[in-house]
Amino acid sequence: MEFHSFSGIVMMIDDFSTDQDNEAGCYKLFMVDSGYGNIVNFVVGPTTYFVDHVMVEIGDQVTGFYDANAPAPLIYPPQFRALVMSRDSPYQNVKVDYFNRRLESSDGTLRLNLSPQTQIILQNGQSFNGDIGGRDLIVVYGASTRSIPAQTTPYKIIVLCS
Known part of the structure; x- marks a missing residue:
C-alpha cells in the first residue's frame, strides 16, 4: 500500500x-x-x-x-x-508508511530507533510482540534529527495488520 x-x-x-x-x-x-x-x-x-x-x-x-x-x-x-x-499537535508528529527491515520508511525520509520506552501496539490497543520491520506502521514521534533520513525514537508505533 x-x-x-x-x-x-x-x-x-x-x-x-x-x-x-x-x-x-x-x-x-x-x-x-x-x-x-x-x-x-x-x-x-x-x-x-x-x-x-x-x-x-x-x-x-x-x-x-x-x-x-x-x-x-x-x-x-x-x-x-x-x-x-x-x-495535529505541535509536540507530536505522525507518519504512516511501510517500514523495511532496517526500519526505514519507503520514501527514505525517516528511520526509527527503538527504545525500551517505545510502545508497540496493535490497532486494538493490545501489545505487539513480533518484528515490526517489513510492515505498514503508524509512527508517533517528537523530535527527529536533521540527517537524511531523519532519525527518531518514537513514542508509539501502531502496527497495521491487514
Whole structure:
C-alpha cells in the first residue's frame, strides 16, 4: 500500500450514506481545507484509525492518510477513504508508511530507533510482540534529527495488520 496524506482544517463533518441501510450513521464525510485553496473530502468509516482515539471536531487541524493506489471517484473536491486520521499537535508528529527491515520508511525520509520506552501496539490497543520491520506502521514521534533520513525514537508505533 502506498500512503499519501493531506493536512488542513476540518470545515465540515456530515453523515455519509452508503447503499446499505444497516450502515446508516456509521460513515462520516470530513471536508478538510489546506488553507491554500485545496480541499479534500475524507470518507471516515468504522475501520478508520484515529491516532490517540481523539474525537475530531470542526475547526481542528488534522492530517488524513489514504491509500494512493485505491480507486477514487473523479470528482471535485477529491474524495478519499481515510485509513488513518490524526489531530495535529505541535509536540507530536505522525507518519504512516511501510517500514523495511532496517526500519526505514519507503520514501527514505525517516528511520526509527527503538527504545525500551517505545510502545508497540496493535490497532486494538493490545501489545505487539513480533518484528515490526517489513510492515505498514503508524509512527508517533517528537523530535527527529536533521540527517537524511531523519532519525527518531518514537513514542508509539501502531502496527497495521491487514
